[in-house]
Amino acid sequence: MAVLKIILTLAIALISWPILNLLKYYIEARSVGLPIAISPIGFTNPILIIFQKSLIPFFKSLPFGLGDWNVYSGFGSIFANRYRLHAKHGPAYLVVTPNEIVFFVDDAELAEEILSKRKDLIKSDALNKALNLFGTNVVTNNGDDWARHRRITTPPFNERNSNNIWKVSLAQTTGMLQSWTSEGKNGVTKTAKDTMTLALHVLIAGGLGKSYSFSGGVATLAEGHTMSYRDALKIILLKLTPAVILGSLPPIPSFILTKKMKEINLAVREFRSHMNQMIEEERVRVDKLDSEKDNLLTALVRASNAASQGKERSGLSHDEIMGNLFMYNVAGHDTTANTICYAIYLLAAETDYQDWLREEIGSVFQGNDTVETWEYEKAFPKLKRCLALMYETLRLYPPVVFIPRYTGTRSVTLKLKGKEHTLPPKTDVIVSVGSLNTTPKLWGTDSMSFRPDRWISQTGGSKIIEHEELKPIPTGFFPWSVGPRSCPGKKFAQVEFVAVIAHLFRKHRVKAVMEPGETMEAVKKRLFDVIEDSALEVTIKMNHPEKVQLVWEEQA
Template sequence: MTVLVVLSSSVLAWVIWTLISLLSNYLTARRIGLPIIISPVSSLNPYWILTYRALPILPLLQSLPFNLGKWSRCTYMGWSFDDKYLLHKELGSAFTLVTPSVNEVWIADSDAAYVVLSRRKDYIKPAKMYQPLAIFGPNVNTVEGDDWQRHRKLTAPSFNEKTSTSVWDEALRQAGDMLHSWMERSTNGTRDTVAHTATLALHVLTGAGFGISYSYGKGVQTPPEGHDISYRDALLTVLQSVVLLSTVPRSWMTFRFSPAKLRKVDQATKEFQLYMAEMLINERSQIHKRSSQSRNLLTALVRASEEAKESSHEISHQGLTDDEIFGNIFIYNLAGYETTANTIATGIFLLAAYPEWQEWVAEEINLVFDEEEDSPGGRYEEAFPKLRRCLAVMFEILRLHGSNVYIPRTTGSVDSALHINGKNYIIPSGTFTMTNLQALHTDPRSWGLDSLVWRPSRWLVSTPDTVASGYTKELIEPIKGTFLPWADGPRVCPGRKVAQVEFVAVMVALFRKHRVQPVLMEGESADAGKERLRDIVNDSGLSAVTMQMRCPRAAALMWRRVE
């Protein structure tokens, strides 16, 4: 009886708290003046996340009469990928989502989005969303203010043309080996495209980024002395366990009766930390023996930090501490692994579903490269600027199927004025401002009536120079705030160019002399097979970190050589 009373009292207290919080946040939202949706839960509520992922509750809520369940349309992770611009078409360029924990202003106005991402001191990264990523130490993604300026200044030089050259060469090598493994499967094809592109992205990171090279087909190697697992396997386990590492205390992983998975993650984390410490010691010992511009991300990071320390009397405020270097190494890997792998895999599925765009890309590749040339991808500095169709494919993937679907910011401790669709609004302190990438990327006002159609050629336009040179058209420059896969403003992703170089190199290696198509099921027509691929791509959802295809193994892809 006592337990029942305690339980009932707890539920009643929660209901009262929810109602009071909702009322308070609703009154605050009224003062903003934007359309309002009231939700009894936040999309970040862990109990709500577990509920809608375990039970088919969302369709039931959304079918309730009188729009009683409208809130469920925009309070699950990744909702904007499913909705595109439709909710904003109903409510306007911005609306306020009122929840018990916080108010969220969702923005699909290009001018307002650009302002939010440009004014980093007025619209800051919400600490509670990003702090879990400081697993190995503070990094450019988790700090703000003066600390962010210091991290940005010291990490940005790591992404230079020397690094791009290394990424180009390594991506060509890895993609060539990956293609060879696919060709060996003949008509059976492969259902592991996503897993294989993940391996490719991981090896490009370890090779071009940190100087540890692995053969594509022989990633598992004997660990060096003093280690139980290889750097590659330690890194892979850490990257695949971000949610566990950011939510489960490390001490729990070492309990004698902890599940084997937790103990494996703990071991990998310790090994990765040890590898980073060894690499740091080695880089510092070699730093004065190398040229001023390094082809290695880690070397460039350590060099920039050490030079900053040597030029300042306030060492602790100018360079990076060891923990900060470890934190940035981790965030480099996290940012460059899953997002790039997803983009490459999605591109392969879409090009298999639209063979006409394969020929379009291959035409450019063969125009840039001599058919008799032995080198699979030429020199980076000569080839990359000419491969505009390959970049157009990447941009069109990111427009409709990007790894990120929104960018969160918060107004912090002060109110902030924001101009939205011709009118000024005061956004109260403590309000989340959510830049809705999917709505911006699919808005017909910016992208035309076919905004939901995957059409890479929309990114290119003819100019006198391109016509005279014989090369393909120039890439367009989207209106500010309409295309934001790498964010914008001061906190734009520093690895943007590196990701583009890797993607283009992979396209060159794969489609210069080969084509991909779906393996048809019994009785399936070619058109139906391509439609099945499009359905698989469209059936994507937000995983722990990024948007991913839910069932990529539902289709096998077959590669063939063309002459």
């Protein structure tokens, strides 16, 4: 009988705890004076994060609207719903769960204010846990620690490095394009994997000082390893939450782990080994290098040496070096690789924009097809349409669909449309990038349409390329964030993307392999279906890009 009472008590506690917590947070949220939505599952619930692809369709299928709350469940809903939830609730609303209050905003001016408040609105440890898999870093830290990491990691991202990024990006694209054209009419299904390899090689050359050919390098199995650098990173990025959960547990006997769990454990172990190897190799050569020409890895190793000498203000621990290397692998390659991949698929769907790009590329290089002689300083500023393509791709398919902040232990007052709203302590603040990027308020009635020419304006009377300028980036468009925590690799990514696109479309076109009996409109729809079938992993990715085969053809 006593055991039964204990079981009943525990069952009641388990049932009542989330209900009481939900009620407590709801009462707190009411005081803010903004619309409120309710979700029975917290945003950081590991079960939802791991199984969301199968759970969300189940919730949607429930009768009588019992699963309607699913539109507010998980941060992936920001991409899935774009601007629709803000169209329903207004420029700011709250979601209350048993675990937290989450404040969503898509008002451009307020969003910019939020991102400028580095000290009042900080990064949440709970949301950043996954990104601390290998150690804390410049993205996840706050306060003085953030300032120390930022001071050490930012200098290598300079204009001198941009010229190197340009050359490496062109060389990598040569290898990638040769691989694609060699497939002939059969087409390519590994576009996403290849852009990942390219972006990793560019990052490693520009940030870590190592050069590889496109066909080798991070995709090959290095001596002493059982998984390549690229494959280990890919598995971690696709299975980051399970990797964090497994990493937080005591060692588990191998026979208990599933095949997938063993693969994740191996990926984490192998990627750690790859990074440690890079660090040790750099330690051997760092003293022989001019500090003014430091790449990211050199700067990190110098900071490690400073820490070992007791210079904490200018130093980093080994775990902090590992954390920053992992973070720059994510932010410096995963985002750009996906943006290049999305841009290629979008151009395969809207083929007229390939001619639009070729017109500019031909005008800039004037028949010079010797890619190795293309000069960054002369060409990059003129390739405005290529950069416009990047902006439009980032607008519709941003790698980062939300920018998180946290009120911490204090309440924070923000002003929206002239009215003040005070957020309680421990409130997650979410700048809804996915909504800001597609709201008709900012982009017009065709806000969901792919139109890279929306970024170009004419400065002269006639429509010729020399009279074109990029329109200023509007308030509310934050592909690299804004404020003190904006991305230092913005120019790095822009130079890489523009170089790759200019090379790809200088003399080539891309199209989808048509299925028997398929019309042009049908293949276009199929392409957009594959593009839209995207989900939030660490960044936004297409779930099945391999469903469309892409053919690359040389043009006269």
